[in-house]
Amino acid sequence: MTWTSSGWSHRAAQLARATQIGRSTDRGALMHALRAVLTGLRVPAYRDERRAAVAELQVLVDTEQRTLDPSLAVTLARAHLEMGDTHAAGIALDMVSASRLAIDTEASWTVHYMRVGLLVTAGDLGRAETIFDDAVREPPPAPMGLHTWGRDKTALLQLRMFRGGLGEIAAMREDMAPKFDAIPAYRGAIALSLFDIGDVDGARDIVGWFAYGRLSAVPDGILWLTTVVLAARAAALTRVTPVCEEALDLLAPYAEHTIVLTPGVLGVVDHHLAHVCMALGRWDEARSHVVKARELHGQRGFRVWEAESLLLAAQIDIASGREIDPEHLRTARSIAYHCGATALLDRIDDMQVPCER
Structure with missing residues (x-):
């Protein structure tokens, strides 16, 4: 499919038509159309379309019960991560055959890169750092020489935010x-x-x-x-x-959207709304957003971001002159400790409020 300059709505209409044709004619065409939705409509306005596409594509993948092409696996993993299913994201990456990864350096790098983001998000930062150092830090030359500089930097950013x-x-x-x-x-x-x-x-x-x-x-x-x-x-x-x-x-x-920065996430928008509301002194809004952010992070399996929201809740209380709930920091520290989130532990310790490990 050739994208036009007619804007996102025209692109969405093209993809809806392609998906409809695929359903009535050919499984392969349908899978390509659904993948195109997941890769070509990655803007907030089309989250519902992406949610429907990943659900339908996963059914097709499950029906075939075969190994996945690396690019499809990464597309699925990213989409599942956005929708808050870290388990399904991991399964998608596991469906790439070891033999394919052994002979294809680009595919191997891409799958490991996505794995790092998933592990950071789900709270296994020690393993994420090991994979990053062993398999991601030095990417192979990009296909056709494009985007070579910085291909590893988003994974590094997300890892180092917490470790x-x-x-x-x-x-x-x-x-x-x-x-x-x-x-x-x-x-x-x-x-x-x-x-x-x-x-x-x-x-x-x-x-x-x-x-x-x-x-x-x-x-x-x-x-x-x-x-x-x-x-x-x-x-x-x-x-x-x-x-x-x-x-x-x-x-x-x-507010409830997940911010996807491949290979991982930057939490949910509610968290960042809470942060800017705190900076602006809009305390009631800040508390409302941070409560929702913690809930969504917990539901979606975003462990490090759940701890980050607990820390932010304590910061909001201190900034607004309220007595903090010590349970927030205790729970945040426990999550950060078990995730290996050393940078997050440092931020918690900077609060200078005693809390048990």
Whole structure:
């Protein structure tokens, strides 16, 4: 199928038509159409279409009961992860044959890359780090020479947010800076990493670029939600109020959505809404969003993000002058400890509130 410049709605209509034809004619054509929905409609407005497509595609895969092509396995795993089924995501990756991975370096790298994101999300960070170091850190040349630089960086970002800290990402500032205009999400990532290593002014300067309407001008593409969320998190941490206000308006319609940044997730939007509401002093909204975020993270198996939401709940209480619930920090610390989330443990310890392991 050839995409046109007619916009997302036209693309969605094309895919709906292709899916309808596939159902009435050919299983193979239907599978290709459903895969196209999962890869070609990765914007918030079409979450329901993706949910229906992954359910239907999984039925077809289960019926055939055979090994999966690596690209299909990764597509399925990413879709299941978005819908909150980490178990199904793992099964999809397990369905790629070992012999295929042994002879195809690109397929092997891609499956291991997706595995890292899944393990981080589900809370097995020690294993995620081992796989990253052994099989992901040095990617093979990309097909046709495209996107070679940075192919491993989203996995590294997600791993280091919770284990080890973001110093490695901060060290890439000079490499990433020339790409800021083409990929605005890099700005948010570098701002977060600078804040993490203590350069608050540097982080504030970078995320401040999103003010004056620039955040609203981010293109409506597959990185839109990620870009806004990274900017929102950095703006909340550095108290860049104009960016927080703009992010709040942009993200509000998608509160329960999962933010997919392949190979993993950045939690649910409710969590980041809670964070920007805290930065803006909108305490009741912040508490409402963080309660919902913790619930959704628990339901979807996003263990490290569940702990992050518990920590954020405590931070909201402290910032608003309320007495914190010590159970929040105890539970957050327990989850982080068992997940091997050392950076998250450091953030909890920085609260300077005694809590039992």
